Amino acid sequence: DAVFAIAGGGSLAAEAERLGLADLPNVLYLGYVSDGAAKALMAHCKAFLFPTLYEGFGIPPLEAAACGAPQIIVSDTPCMREVYGPCAAYIDLTTNPGDVDAVTPATAPTAALLEKYSWDKSAERLLQILAK
Numbered sequence: 001d002a003v004f005a006i007a008g009g010g011s012l013a014a015e016a017e018r019l020g021l022a023d024l025p026n027v028l029y030l031g032y033v034s035d036g037a038a039k040a041l042m043a044h045c046k047a048f049l050f051p052t053l054y055e056g057f058g059i060p061p062l063e064a065a066a067c068g069a070p071q072i073i074v075s076d077t078p079c080m081r082e083v084y085g086p087c088a089a090y091i092d093l094t095t096n097p098g099d100v101d102a103v104t105p106a107t108a109p110t111a112a113l114l115e116k117y118s119w120d121k122s123a124e125r126l127l128q129i130l131a132k
Contacts, residue, residue, distance in 0.1 A: 002026060005041055007033045042067035050074045051093055058083055062117060065110040072110050073103065087113045 004027045006012055013029040016022045022029075033041070042048060048064035052075050061072045061084065074080040076090035086108035096102040 002046070003028065005030055005045075007031070007038060007041060038063075039067050042069050045069050047071040047073055049091075050080075051091060052080075053077065053093060055079065061088065062113060065113045069110060071106065072113075076104065084113065085116075087116075 006027065007030040009032050013022065013031070016024075016027070016029060021027070030037075042064040045064070048061055048069040048071070050058060050061045050064075050073065052058065055075075055077075056079060058074060058080055061069075061074055065072055065087070072084065072088040073091055074084055074088045076092045076094075080088065080090070087106055087110050089106045090104040092099070092102050092104075
């Protein structure tokens with residue numbers, strides 16, 4: 001009964017078509033959405049999924065946490081582990097890409113991310129660096 005809203009550019013809908021998944025009644029391929037629509041989607045989701053293999057930092061899951069997403073699920077890569085630590089659940093897309101039971105659950109609330117990363121903390125750190 002879950003509805004999956006997939007936002008973003010690229011060829012997501014075309015790939016779904018190629019895989020025979022384009023006509024699933026509970027999957028919406030939204031394409032690019034406005035900032036306001038993205039914020040609303042993140043604020044009202046049950047979980048925010050970010051299955052990337054090439055991301056350097058991963059701002060979207062942090063934005064989702066700031067918007068109130070109760071759960072963040074990211075790819076199990078060294079970069080994502082460094083940034084999101086215990087605040088995210090991890091899915092292994094390289095060894096077990098189709099195994100949804102292979103998700104490592106989060107052990108800390110997503111709100112803890114907002115304590116780790118904030119504009120105020122970033123500004124304070126930049127000021128310390130500039131002062132040196």
